[in-house]
Amino acid sequence: MNGAAPAQVRLTLVGQPRPCVTSAGSSVVERLTALLGEHDPSTLHHSIRVAHLVVAMAANQGLPAREHSAAFLAGLLHDVGKISIPTALLDKPTALTEEEAGVLRDHAAAGGWMVGPFVSSDVAHAVRHHHERFDGRGYPAGLGAADLPWMTRAVAVADTYDALVSQRPYREGCCTSQAFRELDRVAGSQLDGELVDLLIRAVTTPAASLVA
Numbered sequence: 001m002n003g004a005a006p007a008q009v010r011l012t013l014v015g016q017p018r019p020c021v022t023s024a025g026s027s028v029v030e031r032l033t034a035l036l037g038e039h040d041p042s043t044l045h046h047s048i049r050v051a052h053l054v055v056a057m058a059a060n061q062g063l064p065a066r067e068h069s070a071a072f073l074a075g076l077l078h079d080v081g082k083i084s085i086p087t088a089l090l091d092k093p094t095a096l097t098e099e100e101a102g103v104l105r106d107h108a109a110a111g112g113w114m115v116g117p118f119v120s121s122d123v124a125h126a127v128r129h130h131h132e133r134f135d136g137r138g139y140p141a142g143l144g145a146a147d148l149p150w151m152t153r154a155v156a157v158a159d160t161y162d163a164l165v166s167q168r169p170y171r172e173g174c175c176t177s178q179a180f181r182e183l184d185r186v187a188g189s190q191l192d193g194e195l196v197d198l199l200i201r202a203v204t205t206p207a208a209s210l211v212a
């Protein structure tokens with residue numbers, strides 16, 4: 001391990017009116033993201049893409065700058081719990097057994113536990129609950145729409161979109177239009193339909209006008 005976090009994750013996230021990470025926590029966040037990059041580079045790259053997508057959604061929603069920083073952090077850290085999952089499982093090219101799927105599902109709660117002391121509550125919630133579903137059938141807690149804040153719902157949408165368009169060990173990624181159709185199909189059940197529309201607008205709006 002070289003100990004250095006990727007340049008993309010070096011952000012100023014403290015010193016704001018309502019910081020999304022403690023001053024001590026910013027170095028922890030850099031270490032955790034560096035560890036994730038060592039353990040599973042593809043998950044770190046996915047996390048960076050998700051972070052930028054959630055920021056674009058926040059910008060498109062008209063949220064203030066503090067929320068952009070929190071959005072980036074939530075996207076960046078959402079899968080950090082995969083540090084605790086064996087790479088043989090993360091890279092398995094065939095379908096997971098029920099037992100393996102259960103182990104993989106533990107990454108959400110593990111990530112929330114790791115970052116909880118260092119980040120704001122909205123970011124920690126998004127990390128722990130990014131696999132909850134709008135209809136309450138997700139994990140780890142089975143929370144429904146009423147219990148899912150904007151940040152958590154936005155990370156879920158961006159995570160699902162990037163998973164669809166990205167190559168995985170067990171399948172190729174699909175094209176953008178096909179991913180949009182799949183997001184529309186699960187809007188209102190798995191995902192918040194309004195945030196699906198927001199993601200599609202964010203992806204189809206020139207990035208330069210949204211993400212400085």
Ligand SMILES: [Fe+2]
Pocket residue numbers: 078079107108130131
């Ligand atoms: Fe995840």
